[in-house]
Amino acid sequence: MASNEKRSWFWKNIGFWFVPARSEKLGPEEWAKVLKRSQPAKRRMRRLLALLWVPVLAFEIAVSLRVVRLDPWAGLMSAAMLTMVMGLAVRALRIGFAQVSLEDRAEMEHGEEFEALKEKQRGEIFQRAVRDGLFGRVKVDEREAEQRLRAQGAAYRLLGPALVVFVAGYWGVCLFGPFEATRSALAVTAVVVTWLVALVLAAPTMIRMWTQPDEPGETAPVPE
Amino acid sequence: MYKSIMSLHNRIAVLRAERKLSRATLALSVGVNPQTIGFLERGDYTPSLELAFKIAEHFGLPVEAVFSPRPFRALSEQVYEAHKREA
Numbered sequence: 001m002a003s004n005e006k007r008s009w010f011w012k013n014i015g016f017w018f019v020p021a022r023s024e025k026l027g028p029e030e031w032a033k034v035l036k037r038s039q040p041a042k043r044r045m046r047r048l049l050a051l052l053w054v055p056v057l058a059f060e061i062a063v064s065l066r067v068v069r070l071d072p073w074a075g076l077m078s079a080a081m082l083t084m085v086m087g088l089a090v091r092a093l094r095i096g097f098a099q100v101s102l103e104d105r106a107e108m109e110h111g112e113e114f115e116a117l118k119e120k121q122r123g124e125i126f127q128r129a130v131r132d133g134l135f136g137r138v139k140v141d142e143r144e145a146e147q148r149l150r151a152q153g154a155a156y157r158l159l160g161p162a163l164v165v166f167v168a169g170y171w172g173v174c175l176f177g178p179f180e181a182t183r184s185a186l187a188v189t190a191v192v193v194t195w196l197v198a199l200v201l202a203a204p205t206m207i208r209m210w211t212q213p214d215e216p217g218e219t220a221p222v223p224e
Numbered sequence: 225m226y227k228s229i230m231s232l233h234n235r236i237a238v239l240r241a242e243r244k245l246s247r248a249t250l251a252l253s254v255g256v257n258p259q260t261i262g263f264l265e266r267g268d269y270t271p272s273l274e275l276a277f278k279i280a281e282h283f284g285l286p287v288e289a290v291f292s293p294r295p296f297r298a299l300s301e302q303v304y305e306a307h308k309r310e311a
Contacts (some may be wrong), residue, residue, distance in 0.1 A: 041257075087310035100248075104258035143269050197261040 009090070026119075033113060034126065074091065091136065098138035102129060113128065145178045163197045233275075234291045237265040238299060239283050254278040 026034070041049070068075025105125045106114035115121065133137060140148075162216040170193055174186040227278070240250060247265075251258040262270040264279075271291075280287040285304060 071246070098257065100259070101281055104248040107246045108252050111249070139257055142272050142275060143260040143263060144257065146269075166304070209308055 019041065026122075031115070034144055035102055038129065040096070040101070057086070069129065092133070094148075095133055095138050097135050098144045099129070099133060100139070101124065105129060160201055167194050169198050226258050231267060232270045232293060233267070233300070233304065234264060234279075234293050236279065236290065236294055239285075240265075243283070250279070250282065253282050255268065 064075055064079040064082060067078040084114070102125055103114045105128070106112060106117055106121075109119060109125065110117055117125070155218070167190075171190050174183065174190045177183075177186075179186055236250075239245075240247070247261040248258040251261045255278070256275065260269065264271055276287055276291050280290045283290060
């Protein structure tokens with residue numbers, strides 16, 4: 001095992017992260033850090049991050065609104081960029097949930113604990129984990145699929161009343177706001193928004209109507 | 225939110241320990257992620273019928289020996305009683 005005690009602070013804290021990808025030698029301290037960081041975040045931390053997402057989203061909206069006043073096209077670009085960044089972050093989180101830890105990979109691939117592997121084997125496992133994380137090559141097994149489905153269902157149930165409140169607020173602003181000159185144009189947008197919300201809320205039922213198979217329809221007992 | 229009313233108890237952890245199997249090995253054999261085995265053992269996830277049968281088949285046991293809607297009695301207790309009956 002390499003001894004990296006004489007390395008710089010930068011190497012020990014940041015640089016070493018890039019080393020396994022080049023299959024160079026790490027010390028036990030660095031591998032311990034890699035292993036520790038590869039563990040899934042605890043629920044408390046995940047909840048904190050989920051809460052932090054709300055002010056980040058508010059900040060993004062504020063930035064986009066500021067830019068759009070200066071130039072509508074720049075506003076569109078800004079909104080698209082911020083949405084893309086958020087989309088990538090959400091994708092990374094989704095991949096993280098289904099990602100197999102380094103210890104489990106070691107057990108699955110070599111039948112040994114990660115710490116018992118040779119330097120080269122550790123490097124290969126780490127490289128593969130990084131690649132799988134980047135390209136989203138994770139196994140979505142039945143539990144992961146069910147968790148996603150449940151989360152989507154919960155999000156939809158939250159979204160329903162929130163959208164109804166939003167539409168009511170939108171109509172309130174359109175009808176009673178100080179926009180005499182543009183009131184009729186605003187009302188048109190309110191109709192469109194209402195229609196869109198109705199479409200979104202009715203979509204699951206419509207999809208079910210489309211996909212549900214026919215019932216067998218056998219009501220009488222089977223004749224002997 | 226929909227929540228499963230019936231929680232399913234299982235003996236996966238005991239069977240794994242008995243056969244010196246790692247989570248990852250069992251997961252590989254039944255085609256799920258290793259963390260899913262962990263969630264099953266902790267009772268945080270109820271498996272599909274297909275997965276329950278795969279796990280039981282892996283251990284070479286009937287499904288009711290691995291999964292039960294009621295809590296399992298300790299294996300040692302059951303073995304001792306069986307021995308007593310035989311005697």
